Amino acid sequence: MQRTKWYGRDAGLQVRMAITMVLLTAVYLIFSFVLFRFTRVGGGFWFGIGSNRDDDREGGNGFLVILLVSVVVAFVSHLLVMALSRYREFAADRGSAILTGSPDQLASALLRITGTMERIPDQDLRQAQPLSALFFAAPKKENVFALFSDHPTVQKRIERLQRLGAQMALR
């Protein structure tokens, strides 16, 4: 009798990704906290000590630099957390596909759940086209805002599943 681990090979990866996400979020929170503290002019907890005198002007430059750095780090860590969240979703898809052995069915299920297929029309093109003034609008491509999303698009998920299906078929 073969004993198989119930959590599968990818469990270690999942744990590591979760830890990374927590750390990144912690970094993000710390820097956001620092940011918050610095915007409270003169009232910040850390710099209340000894800045009651005219040294404020010199200290001001230091404040600004650290402020800027905090902004950048907070922004970058936010993007990284989003990217990791998307990666986790792809990894989960991949894990399920390998476990079930049928990425095609997973793709179909995904389409059905998200109601993607229902958007495909049945109306004939010859009826639709003359009526639609918006027909000439150029199709919207993926833009920079996709970086800020914590979910990959359904289209991308299907694409990956199909690629996985092709790879699995080759073996």
Add this chain to the structure above:
Amino acid sequence: MSWIDALLGRSRPIPASLDQLFGLSTAGITLETEFDLKSTGAAAVSFRPVTSGEFSRLQSEIDALLQASTRDAPLTWTTSTDSFGYQWITLRSDDYSNLITTMHMVSRELQDSGFGEQLLAAIVQFRGPDSRIVYWLYNYKRGTFYPFVPAGNQTRDNALEVRLTGVLNGELNVEPDLTKWYPLWGIPL
């Protein structure tokens, strides 16, 4: 297209390039390897009706054009009108790349003759292993491709259609907006 447009995902509404049709040549190979779809040798160009005088002139021009091209490979063509009143030029050839080239040529001729606005769609027909018919449509106005798999009784196999686009994203400019995948019922192919 400026960098702002690239960032926001906007593309300028330039008239769709007919040369995109040539993408079907390589796409045909991918469709055969991935889905075992083979061209039936039939393709068509459809356009909104023009006046009968214009149409007969157009027809003789295209006839002359096609006469010249068929010296290399046998190709037959017919013209017809459908129930909506749209006109069709149906092409048949065993040589797939000749079929695509001719389809492009006919589209070009229509556009150059001033009927670019009337062009509706270009269609190529494929047959799958279970003898199911698959069409690939090209919408001239939007400059995008999408599949159409009729499943009898005015229904479509949406699942297969979405699967078909998965492998072709790099090769063809597939229509990303699923609500624009309008079918064409009763194609004279």
